[in-house]
Amino acid sequence: MMKHLLLLLLVAVANAKIFQRCDWARTLKAKNMDGYRGISLADWVCLTQHESNFNTAAINRNTDGSTDYGIFQINSKWWCSDGGVSRANGCGINCSELQTDNVEKAISCVKRVVDDPNGIGAWVAWKTHCQNRDLSSYLRGCNL
Numbered sequence: 001m002m003k004h005l006l007l008l009l010l011v012a013v014a015n016a017k018i019f020q021r022c023d024w025a026r027t028l029k030a031k032n033m034d035g036y037r038g039i040s041l042a043d044w045v046c047l048t049q050h051e052s053n054f055n056t057a058a059i060n061r062n063t064d065g066s067t068d069y070g071i072f073q074i075n076s077k078w079w080c081s082d083g084g085v086s087r088a089n090g091c092g093i094n095c096s097e098l099q100t101d102n103v104e105k106a107i108s109c110v111k112r113v114v115d116d117p118n119g120i121g122a123w124v125a126w127k128t129h130c131q132n133r134d135l136s137s138y139l140r141g142c143n144l
Contacts (some may be wrong), residue, residue: 003107015102016057021045022142024054029144037114041144042135043126048072049138050125056106069123070098072110073123076098079109090116 021029025045028034034041051073052058060068065085066077076082080095091109098106113122120126 005140015100016055016100018056021049021054021138024048024071025139025142025144027103028107031103033107036111037119038113039120040135042138043120043130045119045138046130046133046135047100047123050129051123056101056103059099062100067095069095070106071103072098072106073125074106074109074113075097079113 009066014130025041027117028044029134031133033039033044048071051068052071054071056071058068058070062068062075062078064077065079066075066083067084069077069080069082074080074091074095076086077092078088078094080086080093080098081089082095090105091105091112098109116122121131
């Protein structure tokens with residue numbers, strides 16, 4: 001099992017991408033994320049800058065044994081399966097699917113996360129760095 005997980009992670013990292021801020025904003029806009037559940041494009045860009053620095057291969061191990069994956073840093077305890085402490089797998093995917101340059105599954109999963117009562121407030125980084133702030137700088141110069 002561990003060998004398979006390692007192989008999946010290596011494949012995912014090999015297909016990962018670090019977006020430039022404006023390229024990421026354009027991608028999110030093209031995927032109809034601007035205004036999804038009332039969340040602005042600037043909020044999404046702010047969130048992902050502070051969670052992953054726009055890196056689809058980002059990974060962060062948490063003190064509770066869970067892991068955050070991908071550009072949105074989606075948590076394995078509730079939203080994806082990594083063979084670890086997963087409890088719910090709310091997005092019905094393997095966590096490695098959140099770490100590729102194809103962000104379709106990550107975006108589908110993040111939509112599922114914000115459909116929950118916590119919404120975008122599920123991310124501490126958003127509450128700390130983005131909530132109730134002027135976020136215009138996150139889209140400045142992107143010509144959206």
